[in-house]
Amino acid sequence: MTSLDHQVLGPAFAQTPYDHPFRVELRAWLAEHPVDPEPLDQDARFRHRRDWHRTMAGNGWVGLHWPVEHGGRGVDPLTQFMYYEEVALAATPEPVNTPGLILLGPTLMAHGSAELKARFLPGILSGDEMWCQGFSEPDSGSDLASLRTRAELVGDEWIVNGQKIWTTFAQYADYCFVLCRTEAGSERHRGLTLLICPVDQDGVTVRPIRQISGDNEFSEVFLDDARVPKDWVVGEVGQGWSAAMTLFQFERGDQGYTDHARMLVHLLDCEDALRVAEADGTLTVDRAADARRVQRDLWVRIQELRHLNYRGAVLAKAGQELGAVGSMTNLVWGELEKDLGSAFAEASGARSLVLGRHDTHARLASRAASIYSGTSEIQRNIIAERLLGLPK
Amino acid sequence: MITEPLTTADELEIRDVVVDFTRTTFTSERVRAAALTPRGYDEVAWKQMVDLGWTGLGIAEDVGGAGLGAIVQCLVHRELGARLAPTPFLGSAGFGAAALDVLVDDDEAAHGLLAAVVDGTVQCALALGHGRGWPGHESPSITAQPVDDGWTVTGSAALVLDAARADVVLVVAALEEGGWRLFQVAASALTPTPVPLLTVDVTRTYADLLFDHTPATPIGASSVTSDRVSLLVDRIAVYLAAEMVGVAIACTNQTLDYLRTRHQFGKPLGSFQALKHRCADVAVAVTVAQELVFSAATLIEADDVTSLALAAPLALARAGEVMLHATQEAIQLHGGVGFTDEVDIGLYYKRALGDLELIASPVDAYARMDLVRTGKTS
Known part of the structure; x- marks a missing residue:
C-alpha cells in the first residue's frame, strides 16, 4: 500500500525511514502545535516566521545540529534531513535567522572566543537576536576578496566604513557579521577581519532594495563610522578570510536541505489549484494537460534534488567534503525553484496576474533563485572546470 | 560521475x-x-x-x-x-x-x-507474458494451458534480450484461472528456432519468440499475483537502469576527454563556455540519475517493496532519458567524427536506443510511476 508519505515525499531512503523514532517524536510535537499559513505581506511574514522560530526554540526544536554544550542536540546530518522533511510536511513557516543558525553560529563555535560564544550563541538559537551577513559589496560579488569596506581600531572600538549589498533581511537584523579590511593597503585575502557589528546605531543605514515581486528581502547597508567593540572579532584580527572560508563550508554543507520537502508540499498546492482551474473552466483542456505534464516533470526533478540532498547528508555524516555536491545542488535547486514558481502561477491561468495572491507572488519572487546564491552560469562553470576538469 | x-x-x-x-x-x-x-x-x-x-x-x-x-x-x-x-x-x-x-x-x-x-552451464532469457512494461489490464501475450502430461505455453514475445542463443527461456505465462506462473521452455522445444534479429545495436542479441502449445515445465508450486510480477519488473528495471547509467557515464567521459585534447582556434575545445555548460548539464543529469538508480538498489536490498514500486519506474525513466540525452550530446560535442563509425560514440547511442525499448520507454515508466503514486495500480 502506498502511504501518504510515499505519495508526497516519494520512496523512502534506507537510513531515514518514515517510521523512524525521530520523525514520530517530531510529528507528535508538530501535531500539538498547529501554526497558521504564512501571510503574504513581507513584514508580517517575517514576524510570523520569527514567532514560530521562538515557539520551536522554546521546545528544543531549533539548531538540532548544534552541539549539546551550545544548546543543540548534536544530531547527525541524516537526522537534520528528516527534521527538514517533517517541518515541511507540517507546512510550518520557513526558517529565519539562518545566517546566525547555519553560518555565524557554527563559525563562532570554530573560531570565536569563549566570551563571544557565551554572549551570542544563546540569542541565535532562541531567536531573540536576528542576524544578517555583510559580505558582498557593489564591486565585490563573486570576487569577494576584492572587498573594500575597512575598519580601523580607535581606542577600544573598531570604526567601520564602507558599503555592503544583497544583505538578506538586514532591516530585521540586530547584528551583521561584516567582512572588512583592517590592514591599510592590504590586498585580496590578506588583512581581512570578520567583525560583529550591531545594526541599531547611527553609523549603520539599511536601505531595502525593492524587487520585481514587491518584496524587499535584500538591502544595501551603509557603514559610516559604524562602531564595533574591540573584542567582537570572529577569529583573529587579519584572519578574516580563514573565518569566511569556514563559514562558506557551513553554507555549502547546508544548501538545499530544507527545500525539497517544502517544494513537494508546494507542488501539492499546485496540483490542487490545477484541478480547481480545470473544473471551473479557468484553464482550457489543452492548457490544463500541459500544466499537468509540467507538474509531473517537477515531481521528478524535486525527487532528484531530494536524492542529492540525501547524498549530501550521507557524505556529511561520513565527514566528507561537500563542495562537489554543493555546486550541483545549487544549480538543480535554483532552476527548479523558478519552474515551480511558474507552474504554481500557470495552474491558475489568468488569475495569477492579480496582486495579493501567493501564486502571483511566487512566480515573480522565484526568478531570483538561480541568481542570488551564485548564478546558474557560474555554477556550470564551477562544475565544468573544477569537477569535470575542463580547461579554463 | x-x-x-x-x-x-x-x-x-x-x-x-x-x-x-x-x-x-x-x-x-x-x-x-x-x-x-x-x-x-x-x-x-x-x-x-x-x-x-x-x-x-x-x-x-x-x-x-x-x-x-x-x-x-x-x-x-x-x-x-x-x-x-x-x-x-x-x-x-x-x-x-x-x-x-x-x-x-x-x-x-x-x-x-x-x-x-x-556456474554458466545454463544461459537463460526471460519472456514476460504480460507484454512490455508492468502488468496492466491488457490481455496477456503468453498464456499457459494444462495438458495431460504437464503444461504448454502459447503466445509470443517480441525482441527478447539474449534469447537467440539461450539454452532455456523462462516464460511468465498467464493462467486461465487468473494469476501468473513461471515456466521453463527448453530452447530446443521452440519452433521455429529463434534467429538473432539484426538491430541497430550490434553489441546485443535479440530474438522474437513464438510459442504454439510449446511444452513447458512449471517452476514453483503455485501461481503468483500481478503484484508479484510487478515486483519482478521493478527489480529488472533497476538492473537495466544501472546499465543505462553506465552507458551515459562512459560516453560522457569519452566526450570530456575529447574536449580536453582536441584544439581549434588555438585552444582546447573544452575551454569554450558554450560547450562547458552543456557538459555541466549532462554531468549533473547523469550524476543525479545514478543516485536514483542506486537508491532503488538499496530498496531492493532492504526489501522495501512499497518504496521500490515508486523508485524503480522513476529510476528507469530518468536513467533512460538521461542516457539518450548524454549519447546524443556526445555525438554533437564530438563534431564531425561523432557521427562516423570510427569512434565508439555511435555504438553508445545505438545501445541507448535498444535499452530504451527493453522494458518500458520513459513515457511508459513515468505513467507507471504516476499510477503507483496515486494508488491506482490495481
Whole structure:
C-alpha cells in the first residue's frame, strides 16, 4: 500500500525511514502545535516566521545540529534531513535567522572566543537576536576578496566604513557579521577581519532594495563610522578570510536541505489549484494537460534534488567534503525553484496576474533563485572546470 | 560521475576489480569483433566472467551465489554498460536470475536452475507474458494451458534480450484461472528456432519468440499475483537502469576527454563556455540519475517493496532519458567524427536506443510511476 508519505515525499531512503523514532517524536510535537499559513505581506511574514522560530526554540526544536554544550542536540546530518522533511510536511513557516543558525553560529563555535560564544550563541538559537551577513559589496560579488569596506581600531572600538549589498533581511537584523579590511593597503585575502557589528546605531543605514515581486528581502547597508567593540572579532584580527572560508563550508554543507520537502508540499498546492482551474473552466483542456505534464516533470526533478540532498547528508555524516555536491545542488535547486514558481502561477491561468495572491507572488519572487546564491552560469562553470576538469 | 553512490570498502574494492577487468577485456576492437561472431557475443570473456563468479554476485549463497546483493549487482551492470560488453549477462544473470528469485518461493527446480545460471552451464532469457512494461489490464501475450502430461505455453514475445542463443527461456505465462506462473521452455522445444534479429545495436542479441502449445515445465508450486510480477519488473528495471547509467557515464567521459585534447582556434575545445555548460548539464543529469538508480538498489536490498514500486519506474525513466540525452550530446560535442563509425560514440547511442525499448520507454515508466503514486495500480 502506498502511504501518504510515499505519495508526497516519494520512496523512502534506507537510513531515514518514515517510521523512524525521530520523525514520530517530531510529528507528535508538530501535531500539538498547529501554526497558521504564512501571510503574504513581507513584514508580517517575517514576524510570523520569527514567532514560530521562538515557539520551536522554546521546545528544543531549533539548531538540532548544534552541539549539546551550545544548546543543540548534536544530531547527525541524516537526522537534520528528516527534521527538514517533517517541518515541511507540517507546512510550518520557513526558517529565519539562518545566517546566525547555519553560518555565524557554527563559525563562532570554530573560531570565536569563549566570551563571544557565551554572549551570542544563546540569542541565535532562541531567536531573540536576528542576524544578517555583510559580505558582498557593489564591486565585490563573486570576487569577494576584492572587498573594500575597512575598519580601523580607535581606542577600544573598531570604526567601520564602507558599503555592503544583497544583505538578506538586514532591516530585521540586530547584528551583521561584516567582512572588512583592517590592514591599510592590504590586498585580496590578506588583512581581512570578520567583525560583529550591531545594526541599531547611527553609523549603520539599511536601505531595502525593492524587487520585481514587491518584496524587499535584500538591502544595501551603509557603514559610516559604524562602531564595533574591540573584542567582537570572529577569529583573529587579519584572519578574516580563514573565518569566511569556514563559514562558506557551513553554507555549502547546508544548501538545499530544507527545500525539497517544502517544494513537494508546494507542488501539492499546485496540483490542487490545477484541478480547481480545470473544473471551473479557468484553464482550457489543452492548457490544463500541459500544466499537468509540467507538474509531473517537477515531481521528478524535486525527487532528484531530494536524492542529492540525501547524498549530501550521507557524505556529511561520513565527514566528507561537500563542495562537489554543493555546486550541483545549487544549480538543480535554483532552476527548479523558478519552474515551480511558474507552474504554481500557470495552474491558475489568468488569475495569477492579480496582486495579493501567493501564486502571483511566487512566480515573480522565484526568478531570483538561480541568481542570488551564485548564478546558474557560474555554477556550470564551477562544475565544468573544477569537477569535470575542463580547461579554463 | 560527480558522486559515487557506492560507499563501503567492499563495494569499492569490487568496483575496482570489475572496472579493471572490463577495461582490459572489452576494448573497442574486441567489442566490435565479437559482434561479427556467430553467437554475437564475446564467448571467451563471458566464460571468464562466469569463472570469476560474476554471474553469482547478486545471487543468494545457498544456491551457489556470493549473496552480495543488489548494489553490487547494479555495479556490474553499470560497468558492463560502460564498456558495451557483448555478453548475455543482463538477460541471463540479470533478468533470468531475478525471475527465479522473485517469482518462485523455495523450490528445488528454481534452485537448481539458479545454480546452473551461476556456474554458466545454463544461459537463460526471460519472456514476460504480460507484454512490455508492468502488468496492466491488457490481455496477456503468453498464456499457459494444462495438458495431460504437464503444461504448454502459447503466445509470443517480441525482441527478447539474449534469447537467440539461450539454452532455456523462462516464460511468465498467464493462467486461465487468473494469476501468473513461471515456466521453463527448453530452447530446443521452440519452433521455429529463434534467429538473432539484426538491430541497430550490434553489441546485443535479440530474438522474437513464438510459442504454439510449446511444452513447458512449471517452476514453483503455485501461481503468483500481478503484484508479484510487478515486483519482478521493478527489480529488472533497476538492473537495466544501472546499465543505462553506465552507458551515459562512459560516453560522457569519452566526450570530456575529447574536449580536453582536441584544439581549434588555438585552444582546447573544452575551454569554450558554450560547450562547458552543456557538459555541466549532462554531468549533473547523469550524476543525479545514478543516485536514483542506486537508491532503488538499496530498496531492493532492504526489501522495501512499497518504496521500490515508486523508485524503480522513476529510476528507469530518468536513467533512460538521461542516457539518450548524454549519447546524443556526445555525438554533437564530438563534431564531425561523432557521427562516423570510427569512434565508439555511435555504438553508445545505438545501445541507448535498444535499452530504451527493453522494458518500458520513459513515457511508459513515468505513467507507471504516476499510477503507483496515486494508488491506482490495481
